[in-house]
Amino acid sequence: MFISAETSPHSLTGFTLVMPAVAVGNVGQLAVDLIVSTLNMTRVGYIHTDCLIPMAGNNPYATGSKDTEELHTAAEVYMAADMKLAVLQIRTPIIQRKSKTFRQLIVSWIKSSGFSRTVVLSSSHAYQRDDRQLQGTTLRYLMTPPLLKGCEDVLKELGWREMERVSAFPGLTDGSAEPRLYIPGGGITKGLYTASCAEDLPLAVLLLFCSEGDNIPDAFTLVNHLNDWLHLLDKPNNEPNKWKIPTSWTLLFGSGIPPALF
Amino acid sequence: FVSVYVLGSAGWDAVGHASVWNERNRVVAGQSSEDSTCVFYRNKDSQSVLVCQVTCYIAEDQLFHWTEKVFGCLQQRGLNVTVLSDSSVAEYKTADYFSSSSAPFLRSLRTGASIGPPLCQTLEQPNIMTGLPAAVLSHCQVHHIPTISYHCYSDVIGPNSITVETYKPVLAGLAKSIQLASPNPDVLRKFVKATDIQSNLYI
Numbered sequence: 515m516f517i518s519a520e521t522s523p524h525s526l527t528g529f530t531l532v533m534p535a536v537a538v539g540n541v542g543q544l545a546v547d548l549i550v551s552t553l554n555m556t557r558v559g560y561i562h563t564d565c566l567i568p569m570a571g572n573n574p575y576a577t578g579s580k581d582t583e584e585l586h587t588a589a590e591v592y593m594a595a596d597m598k599l600a601v602l603q604i605r606t607p608i609i610q611r612k613s614k615t616f617r618q619l620i621v622s623w624i625k626s627s628g629f630s631r632t633v634v635l636s637s638s639h640a641y642q643r644d645d646r647q648l649q650g651t652t653l654r655y656l657m658t659p660p661l662l663k664g665c666e667d668v669l670k671e672l673g674w675r676e677m678e679r680v681s682a683f684p685g686l687t688d689g690s691a692e693p694r695l696y697i698p699g700g701g702i703t704k705g706l707y708t709a710s711c712a713e714d715l716p717l718a719v720l721l722l723f724c725s726e727g728d729n730i731p732d733a734f735t736l737v738n739h740l741n742d743w744l745h746l747l748d749k750p751n752n753e754p755n756k757w758k759i760p761t762s763w764t765l766l767f768g769s770g771i772p773p774a775l776f
Numbered sequence: 777f778v779s780v781y782v783l784g785s786a787g788w789d790a791v792g793h794a795s796v797w798n799e800r801n802r803v804v805a806g807q808s809s810e811d812s813t814c815v816f817y818r819n820k821d822s823q824s825v826l827v828c829q830v831t832c833y834i835a836e837d838q839l840f841h842w843t844e845k846v847f848g849c850l851q852q853r854g855l856n857v858t859v860l861s862d863s864s865v866a867e868y869k870t871a872d873y874f875s876s877s878s879a880p881f882l883r884s885l886r887t888g889a890s891i892g893p894p895l896c897q898t899l900e901q902p903n904i905m906t907g908l909p910a911a912v913l914s915h916c917q918v919h920h921i922p923t924i925s926y927h928c929y930s931d932v933i934g935p936n937s938i939t940v941e942t943y944k945p946v947l948a949g950l951a952k953s954i955q956l957a958s959p960n961p962d963v964l965r966k967f968v969k970a971t972d973i974q975s976n977l978y979i
Contacts (some may be wrong), residue, residue: 517918560914560917562914562915563840564840564841567836567839567906568839568840568906568907568911569904569905569910570904570910570914570917571885571899571902571904571905572885572898572900574901574902576901582898582901583886583894583898584888585885585886585887585888587914587917588910609836610837611837612837761901762901762902763902764871764901764902765869765871765902769868769869769870769871769873770870770872772873773873
């Protein structure tokens, strides 16, 4: 559940929440790292739950020697009050068999906090695309009806493609099978979306088709698309689309090479 | 380290235990089920000092509840926690290649409520802690309990006297609460022997 880190907790009512889904390539989580790091967001609370594998480490967004020694945990909430933006970062996988519980926890937290809208950054296996999805942009969106109502013009302007429904049994010509939403590798994305539709919550999903590997370019792509919509970086003192890479991204593929190897 | 240097002296009473069951603790005939518990010892002279000796494996999905249960039984006011853990130096990420002469070494992590000078270097990015130390640190961070975790990176697989000694400076800082006993060689020999049996591949 959400535990505030502040002595006098800020209200997050009316804020926009951006959160990642733990999905293929961790693209959503990397994108969220870029947002928190660039906008210098402050931590306002923790999601303390038994649904995530525990993890602890020093400040991943440290800028100097003063703020290095600050303990950070598996799931935390950050805030930029001037932009009315709240961000949830999830750093560890969801424990097996706890996906549904975690999804329900998040949905009830979204409801009780009173966010004006929620954006889930996610990804899906590129190799599972069907023929239509192989062409064009790798970005897809989904929006629940309450959010769709106000965003139709914006979506037209951005030219985004809605995530296609696919047939349950590809290849079978049985016309009675209705096409359904399928997000392979997306973790709890589909669950969050369907639960939010059922609960009438304004929620959007932004996902990229990608594969495991060096997903830093995918993270930049996703966060730039998000910026096209939410205009997070349109402040005059920021260069356009200049995202700050956090210090925790060093050595993503292991330590330095021992010279004795050569 | 705890068995050799701390519990070696006679001043500790076993006051309780916490048991977990997971697929890794098979009760073999002749082996008592106490092998799957974590035992709590209280100092006879200083009743406010507790040592928890964790000898069993706690699965990922049990970590949170173990921590909640254990801390639920402790008085939170004035509580100070120190966690000792270790892993292989291969898990330590650094830009400059670490020659093996620097291992074993200590790194620390502390919660926001923890004050006082650090006794060793803090854990640098991008290294993180997982498992039981992380579960304890997360719990204490969220509940504002001063906690420090000392993690030893070792280049040797089994326990040995040099690696075990790495923690000595840490407890020197706690000397008021815990008297460091002179190392009991029999206890260490028992640990070393237990791991030797599996390593006859490299004789």
